[in-house]
Amino acid sequence: MPGLLRGVARTAIVSGTATAVSNRVSRRQQGRWAAQEPYQEAPPPRPTSSTEPPPAAPAPDMTDKIEQLKQLGELKAQGVLTETEFEEQKRRVLEA
Structure with missing residues (x-):
C-alpha cells in the first residue's frame, strides 16, 4: 500500500509540474506575440450606395x-459501396 501511495503522489507531482510549465510557456508566447503585432482594427465597413446591385x-x-x-x-x-448502399446514400443526398 505505501508503494501505491508513493506512485500516486509522484504522478500528481509530475503532472502538476508539467501543467505549471505549460501554462508559463503559453503566457510567455502570448506576451511575445502581443509585443510583435500591434492590435489592428478591422477596416470600417464599405458604404453601400443605392446604385449598387x-x-x-x-x-x-x-x-x-x-x-x-x-x-x-x-x-x-x-x-467500396454496394449497389444498395449507393442507392441509399444517393436518396439521402437528394432529399437533403
Whole structure:
C-alpha cells in the first residue's frame, strides 16, 4: 500500500509540474506575440450606395449535391459501396 501511495503522489507531482510549465510557456508566447503585432482594427465597413446591385443570392445547394453524388459514384466504382448502399446514400443526398 505505501508503494501505491508513493506512485500516486509522484504522478500528481509530475503532472502538476508539467501543467505549471505549460501554462508559463503559453503566457510567455502570448506576451511575445502581443509585443510583435500591434492590435489592428478591422477596416470600417464599405458604404453601400443605392446604385449598387444587391448581393447575389447564395448558390443553390445543387452544386454540393452534385459533388457528393460524384464522390458516391467513385466509391461505387471502386467497390467500396454496394449497389444498395449507393442507392441509399444517393436518396439521402437528394432529399437533403
